[in-house]
Amino acid sequence: MGLFSFIKNTGAKVFGIGKTTEEEAAEARAKAKREADAAELRLEEAAARNLEETITDLQLQVEDLNIFVDDDMARISGKAYDQATREKVILVVGNTAGIATVDDNMTVEHVEPEAQFHTVVSGDTLGKIAKHYYGNAMKYPEIFEANKPMLTDPDKIYPGQVLRIPSLD
Structure with missing residues (x-):
């Protein structure tokens, strides 16, 4: 007869041994997705721990603080000392890059009125914001x-940043 040529990596394997190129590619894609998902989970866990450390470093008093990050959403639980601490947390x-939504599940030890939140826009200053909310x-x-300790200078605010506007009562 002679010598016949075939494309090496196509077709089914004899007796079900091995996989087709398509099956191998699908398995490789599935494995890569599992590895990417695991890496993303590790990054989200690291981000949550970093946020917890930041809150501790800022000396915001929250018992049993727990932060869970899932994609661009963060879920916070714990018992804040007061409403101001809760809002600062x-x-x-x-106000962390990558976080679009915060699900607040914290409780408060000392209840007090809630503050308003203001999203800074281009051209805002603390004086302009105070004029809007307080008339002065x-x-x-x-x-x-x-907004201390998150703000360290009254002139350093940026568009997109969210600030607490407490009641003056």
Whole structure:
């Protein structure tokens, strides 16, 4: 007869031994997806631990703080000392690159009125924000103090940042 040539990696394997190229490719894709999912989970866990450390470093008092990051959503639980601490924790987490949504499941030890939140837009200053909420631009230190320790300078705010605007009562 003679010598016949075939394409080496096509067709089914004899007696079901081995896999077709398509089956091998599908398995490789599935394995790569599992590995990518595991790597993403490790990154999300590391991000959550880093956020917890940041909150501790900022000396925000939260008992049993737990943060879970899933894609661009963070879920927070624990018992905050007061409402201001709770809101600051939400802002620390929410003002983090990659986080779009914060699911707040914290409780508060000392209940007090909730603050409003303000998203900074281009051209905003703390004075302009104070004028809007309080009717007096000179009340900007109230907003600055309410956002410490996340803010370290009243002139350093940026568009997209969310700030606490406490009630003056």
